[in-house]
Amino acid sequence: MNEHTEPNMADETTVGETAAVAATPEHTPSEHAPSAHPQRSEALAFAIGVAGWLVPGLGHALQKMWGRALGCFLTVGALVFLGVGMRGNVFSSEGGDAFGVLGYVADLGTGSFYFAARALETQGSDVAHAEGDYGTRFLAAAGVLNLLAALHAYEAARGRKA
């Protein structure tokens, strides 16, 4: 997924890195540069992280990192789709024990896809068979993966190399 045409350029450049380049002596920073408003930049980065959590890939898409956005959306979506198809357990807030709570937190990591999974799994889970057990792992992995992607988008928005 080459977003740039020059062969030696990186495939994706973060918003923060672009701001860092603009702040070099060759590029005189203006009054409206992101570094001039650190609180605003931090709030924007936080909003990007939350967006990335709510909709997998949106945090990267907002920073025009299209390859990563598409990759996150498709992989998280595929994991949720397969997990539900294998009748994995979609945990609810009424889990009860510690494992139920952990599973709920992991499943919530998929953001809006959690509600899609609950809506799609009309027949309930079937963890008595290996497929259902695998499905539960797929769903939890999708959530944790999306949290990692959202954190990545947040760090990229803050200007950390990503």
Next chain:
Amino acid sequence: MIAAIALSLTHFQAMTLFALLISVAFGFLGRRRTNDRVKYIIWSLFLFLLIGVGIGWAMYPFSR
């Protein structure tokens, strides 16, 4: 709707699918250039499968 599809996969198929999807996600997040991503995905997938099969093989004597 989707539950009617009723996916039925073997252990190896499920593990391979899981490894592939996670490797692709790690590759896209961890590397920026396309060539680096492809190399990372292939290497990560290989290690996932190697370690998964290795652990399964090591557990085999205790499975019965």
